[in-house]
Amino acid sequence: MSDANQNAGPSENSDLHSAMPTEKIKAIPLRHPWRNLVAAVLLVASISFLYDASHREIYDWATFTHYLFNHRVLTGVIVTLELTAYAMVIAVLLGIGLAVMRQSPNPVLKSVAWAFIWFFRGTPVYVQLVFWGLLSTVYPSITFGIPHVGDIATIPSINNLSLFVLAVIGLSLNEAAYMAEIVRAGLLSVDRGQEEAAKALGMGWGLSMRRIIIPQAMRIIIPPTGNEVISMLKTTSLVTAIPLTIDLYMATRDISATTYKPVPLLLVASTWYLVFTSVLMVLQYFLEKRFARGYAQMGLEVQAAPLEGNGAG
Amino acid sequence: MTTNSQFMVQAQNVHKSFGAHEVLKGITLNVAHGEVMCLVGPSGSGKSTFLRCINHLEVVNGGRLLVDGELIGYRDGGEKLFELKASEAALQRRDIGMVFQKFNLFPHLTALENVVEAPIRVKKLSRSEAIVRGKELLARVGLETKFDAYPAHLSGGQQQRVAIARALAMDPKLMLFDEPTSALDPELVGEVLDVMRELAKSGMTMIVVTHEMGFAREVADSLVFMDNGVVVESGKPAEVLLNPQHDRTKAFLSKVL
Ligand SMILES: Nc1ncnc2c1ncn2[C@@H]1O[C@H](COP(=O)(O)OP(=O)(O)OP(=O)(O)O)[C@@H](O)[C@H]1O
Numbered sequence: 047m048s049d050a051n052q053n054a055g056p057s058e059n060s061d062l063h064s065a066m067p068t069e070k071i072k073a074i075p076l077r078h079p080w081r082n083l084v085a086a087v088l089l090v091a092s093i094s095f096l097y098d099a100s101h102r103e104i105y106d107w108a109t110f111t112h113y114l115f116n117h118r119v120l121t122g123v124i125v126t127l128e129l130t131a132y133a134m135v136i137a138v139l140l141g142i143g144l145a146v147m148r149q150s151p152n153p154v155l156k157s158v159a160w161a162f163i164w165f166f167r168g169t170p171v172y173v174q175l176v177f178w179g180l181l182s183t184v185y186p187s188i189t190f191g192i193p194h195v196g197d198i199a200t201i202p203s204i205n206n207l208s209l210f211v212l213a214v215i216g217l218s219l220n221e222a223a224y225m226a227e228i229v230r231a232g233l234l235s236v237d238r239g240q241e242e243a244a245k246a247l248g249m250g251w252g253l254s255m256r257r258i259i260i261p262q263a264m265r266i267i268i269p270p271t272g273n274e275v276i277s278m279l280k281t282t283s284l285v286t287a288i289p290l291t292i293d294l295y296m297a298t299r300d301i302s303a304t305t306y307k308p309v310p311l312l313l314v315a316s317t318w319y320l321v322f323t324s325v326l327m328v329l330q331y332f333l334e335k336r337f338a339r340g341y342a343q344m345g346l347e348v349q350a351a352p353l354e355g356n357g358a359g
Numbered sequence: 360m361t362t363n364s365q366f367m368v369q370a371q372n373v374h375k376s377f378g379a380h381e382v383l384k385g386i387t388l389n390v391a392h393g394e395v396m397c398l399v400g401p402s403g404s405g406k407s408t409f410l411r412c413i414n415h416l417e418v419v420n421g422g423r424l425l426v427d428g429e430l431i432g433y434r435d436g437g438e439k440l441f442e443l444k445a446s447e448a449a450l451q452r453r454d455i456g457m458v459f460q461k462f463n464l465f466p467h468l469t470a471l472e473n474v475v476e477a478p479i480r481v482k483k484l485s486r487s488e489a490i491v492r493g494k495e496l497l498a499r500v501g502l503e504t505k506f507d508a509y510p511a512h513l514s515g516g517q518q519q520r521v522a523i524a525r526a527l528a529m530d531p532k533l534m535l536f537d538e539p540t541s542a543l544d545p546e547l548v549g550e551v552l553d554v555m556r557e558l559a560k561s562g563m564t565m566i567v568v569t570h571e572m573g574f575a576r577e578v579a580d581s582l583v584f585m586d587n588g589v590v591v592e593s594g595k596p597a598e599v600l601l602n603p604q605h606d607r608t609k610a611f612l613s614k615v616l
């Protein structure tokens with residue numbers, strides 16, 4: 047009987063084959079007249095805009111090319127990249143810490159994390175940066191002590207912190223509040239059963255976070271973190287509030303203050319920001335693709351699993 | 360195995376409430392060393408809650424729960440009970456294996472990694488030692504070809520067998536099963552029950568919440584029927600199944616048999 051079945055299969059197939067038309071389809075593709083028209087109009091518009099821009103005096107392309115690789119501008123690029131990198135690394139670590147604290151069973155940790163996020167997300171980053179700049183004025187030194195008893199310890203060195211360090215602190219603390227929310231969403235996306243299974247195996251809370259929960263949350267955490275990096279790159283232009291004046295934006299501002307040509311230098315700054323946000327977008331694209339691939343694969347293989355199961359089980 | 364007490368599990372008048380909703384209303388039962396107990400009852404009767412209390416995944420509100428003579432979740436200070444620290448509770452859980460209805464395998468780890476994770480991190484076994492033992496256990500549940508498969512690539516029955524191997528890897532003295540076959544396609548139930556049957560033969564003490572009455576009759580030493588947070592009836596499986604004494608047991612069995 048199984049023989050009969052096996053024979054029926056292929057012969058049926060070949061019958062179908064011979065009955066089917068074999069030549070390739072030569073259909074006329076669907077036309078999109080409106081789409082083409084709009085594209086043509088936009089193309090003409092952009093060409094005339096570029097043509098106009100290349101001749102418009104105020105853009106001053108000579109100055110633009112002269113300053114694009116200017117030493118101060120390149121130093122500014124480095125400072126901006128450094129600010130972005132340091133601030134993001136600290137923000138991610140702090141954000142993980144805060145998110146884990148918010149999930150912890152300890153009410154003290156929970157409230158501290160909640161208050162931190164409430165404050166740093168609730169006030170503008172520009173205002174926070176101004177405050178960090180004023181830190182040494184507000185607190186010339188910090189003294190720990192008991193009133194009417196005496197001082198225990200004094201930290202005199204706050205005004206020794208460089209403006210760069212203050213900028214990193216200011217940017218990272220603000221960003222940490224956002225990262226905490228992103229990480230929290232990632233942690234919440236992990237099935238509760240995972241924590242239970244870890245617990246049932248005798249894992250403590252920290253161990254199960256580190257080995258079980260956080261690795262799974264990463265898939266959810268990574269894409270929005272890419273957005274935050276791009277956003278941070280641009281937010282560094284606010285460090286003038288500290289005032290740190292050596293980043294990319296302030297470098298171009300300083301130059302235009304002496305050349306009286308603000309527009310070409312704004313173009314210089316914009317070009318560099320665009321270059322690096324583009325690089326980051328490409329990186330993010332590949333990261334997202336990689337993590338999406340994991341999901342797509344899983345979907346396929348779950349469907350295939352019963353077959354596999356019959357074979358081995 | 361060293362035994363500290365006459366019974367593996369002693370539940371003495373265990374109470375558990377969620378807010379105002381009392382789910383366990385005084386459960387008293389004993390499980391001997393090496394005994395296989397099947398726990399049956401209608402949905403919502405508190406079977407899962409009782410299992411989770413034994414593993415201290417839920418905190419008991421009243422009564423005592425002892426595993427191998429050791430009070431679960433508390434330290435007995437004579438007059439008063441002192442809540443255990445999280446690390447102490449984790450220590451108690453090491454010796455109690457649990458298998459969940461939905462497997463709860465770690466999806467980012469392969470079958471073998473699932474099995475060796477806790478022995479390495481919790482029991483501090485050496486990696487090579489844990490891997491040898493992990494492979495042994497996976498082979499024991501019939502998965503010697505699936506060491507490097509991720510859970511998503513395994514069928515439900517295979518996943519549940521990995522979950523059983525993962526629990527066994529901690530060398531538990533007690534295994535808790537919460538409806539281990541309820542999430543499985545009918546044709547995969549058998550392979551999981553086979554593993555459990557073999558485990559029971561090896562002398563493991565097991566408490567199994569299940570609707571598989573055939574398994575209960577064949578494998579279990581005792582059957583406990585729970586309803587509405589109390590033990591209604593218990594005894595030898597054949598006796599309870601063939602000759603139930605209480606109306607509620609009769610009504611329940613007429614539905615599942
Ligand atoms: N964490 C919780 N919070 C509040 N109520 C809960 C919680 N867990 C369980 N319950 C309630 O306790 C009761 C008993 O639940 P339990 O899961 O123990 O029943 P069960 O006998 O295992 O049922 P089933 O056969 O459906 O699994 C149910 O009414 C349930 O709604």
Ligand SMILES: [Mg+2]
Nearest residue numbers: 406407408537
């Ligand atoms: Mg249940």
